[in-house]
Amino acid sequence: MxxxxxxxxxxxxxxxxxxxxxxxxxxxxxxxxxVALAPERAYELDSIGVIVxxxxxxxxxxxxxxxxxAQQYAAPVEVIAxxxxxxxxxxxxxxxxxDGPDPFKRxxxxxxxxxxTPYEGxxxxxxxxxxHRCPLQCPYCSNPLELERANTELTAQExxxxxxxxxxxxxxxxxxxxxxPTTRRDLExxxxxxxxxxxxxxxxxxxxxxxxxxxxxLAEIGLDHVQVSIQDIxxxxxxxxxxxxxxxxxxxxxxxWTREFGLGLxxxxxxxxxNIAHLPQIIDFAVAVDAQRIEIAHIQYYAWAQLNRAxxxxxxxxxxxxxxxxxEAKKRLLGVLNFDFVIHDHYASRPKTCTGGWGKSIIxxxxxxxxxxxxxxxxxxxxVFDNVRDRHLGEIWxxxxxxxxxxxxxxxxxxxxxxxxxxxxxxxCRCQAFALSGDPAATDPxxxxxxxxxxxxxxxxxxxxxPAPAFVYRRYGGAATD
Ligand code: SF4
Ligand code: SF4
Numbered sequence: 001m002x003x004x005x006x007x008x009x010x011x012x013x014x015x016x017x018x019x020x021x022x023x024x025x026x027x028x029x030x031x032x033x034x035v036a037l038a039p040e041r042a043y044e045l046d047s048i049g050v051i052v053x054x055x056x057x058x059x060x061x062x063x064x065x066x067x068x069x070a071q072q073y074a075a076p077v078e079v080i081a082x083x084x085x086x087x088x089x090x091x092x093x094x095x096x097x098x099d100g101p102d103p104f105k106r107x108x109x110x111x112x113x114x115x116x117t118p119y120e121g122x123x124x125x126x127x128x129x130x131x132h133r134c135p136l137q138c139p140y141c142s143n144p145l146e147l148e149r150a151n152t153e154l155t156a157q158e159x160x161x162x163x164x165x166x167x168x169x170x171x172x173x174x175x176x177x178x179x180x181p182t183t184r185r186d187l188e189x190x191x192x193x194x195x196x197x198x199x200x201x202x203x204x205x206x207x208x209x210x211x212x213x214x215x216x217x218l219a220e221i222g223l224d225h226v227q228v229s230i231q232d233i234x235x236x237x238x239x240x241x242x243x244x245x246x247x248x249x250x251x252x253x254x255x256x257w258t259r260e261f262g263l264g265l266x267x268x269x270x271x272x273x274x275n276i277a278h279l280p281q282i283i284d285f286a287v288a289v290d291a292q293r294i295e296i297a298h299i300q301y302y303a304w305a306q307l308n309r310a311x312x313x314x315x316x317x318x319x320x321x322x323x324x325x326x327x328e329a330k331k332r333l334l335g336v337l338n339f340d341f342v343i344h345d346h347y348a349s350r351p352k353t354c355t356g357g358w359g360k361s362i363i364x365x366x367x368x369x370x371x372x373x374x375x376x377x378x379x380x381x382x383x384v385f386d387n388v389r390d391r392h393l394g395e396i397w398x399x400x401x402x403x404x405x406x407x408x409x410x411x412x413x414x415x416x417x418x419x420x421x422x423x424x425x426x427x428x429c430r431c432q433a434f435a436l437s438g439d440p441a442a443t444d445p446x447x448x449x450x451x452x453x454x455x456x457x458x459x460x461x462x463x464x465x466x467p468a469p470a471f472v473y474r475r476y477g478g479a480a481t482d
Pocket of ligand 1: 134135136137138140141142143178179180206229474
């Protein structure tokens, strides 16, 4: 049971580190390496790291472990102790280790997961949009304007087959998302298929529909990590943004239950002008519920967020304040709370490496089975998406027209074509490039080298200074104002 906010686990000679329930070593056979699997991450380890982390069990002390390794490898114990402590402290600060064995156990890897020979070069992650149904109506939702209906959704069995194919193409992480994935009455069956496939499971939820009993069942089946999204921490404002009453209290409950069951917990806080002033309280909330991670992401403006851009875009000054808040909190909360901070594109000078590069690391599948290189890829013109009902996921990944449209660097125009960062950021976000310039192969306007960059920054300044218009809420059937 969680005892509330954590203190930093400082590794010393008497520490007896062990992986938490939500972190583990994993042989990544598709890439010929061993990784530490953690919430929405896979940390690559060198051979020493694997030896050390294979030995920790919550019983052996760091002192005894170092003595054993010094003898085994005929190396000075002080040198071993320094390296072992640094490795363990790094993982402890990510909140992946605890002192003593974790009383919570997750199911062992299935025979199926042990037997597959994954396809080399496949995606590392699968984003499974189980449904577009959601009781909330966030005006920045990244789901498409044309939401898919319940009667088109893949069945649990079809998701199961998709998960097996994903694992066989090298996927490690599965993001069970939506819409609101807990609206699926068969979520338990879907999760069981994912666990059987050997995937690390992340439930991305607004939390408002979860009960303690259901979360306990999901934990028992083998769920690893819960990401609770919050609209704001001030209840009235959260209700207004989401068009749903009473969400904040529910998020407190679900966050606490998540920790009570020994699962990993991330708080996800999309940032915009209507909640930005409450960022310090949102960070306090994450600490109070003992989250290990917080994602503070300035939203990107496509789909519903594009419709609502003038109501959501913050001023440059308020954006810069969030940078200061996060920098201060990172230092203060070392080893307690880890930060993923996504800066605001309009006030950036370089683009993000969107989805880790097109067709390079993730595959998204919509509720009806369309396989996308990025969850917003349907905003782009001229792409044809294969369906997992018709074609093997590995084949779609390798040969699908949409996956090859912007893969690599061959499609690039200037200035990306000759830029020395082209294999670092892959030209940024295709959807953002198209939304502003009308050309999906253009340079992301977040880049200072883009001919559209000045215009991109200028309209943000103008819109953010003007009074915010009413929201267009995310609903089936399209736009409606409050
Ligand atoms: S962003 Fe809001 S409306 Fe969209 S799926 Fe998440 S909780 Fe639902
Ligand atoms: S020009 Fe293209 S490749 Fe170079 S930094 Fe900008 S977006 Fe990245």
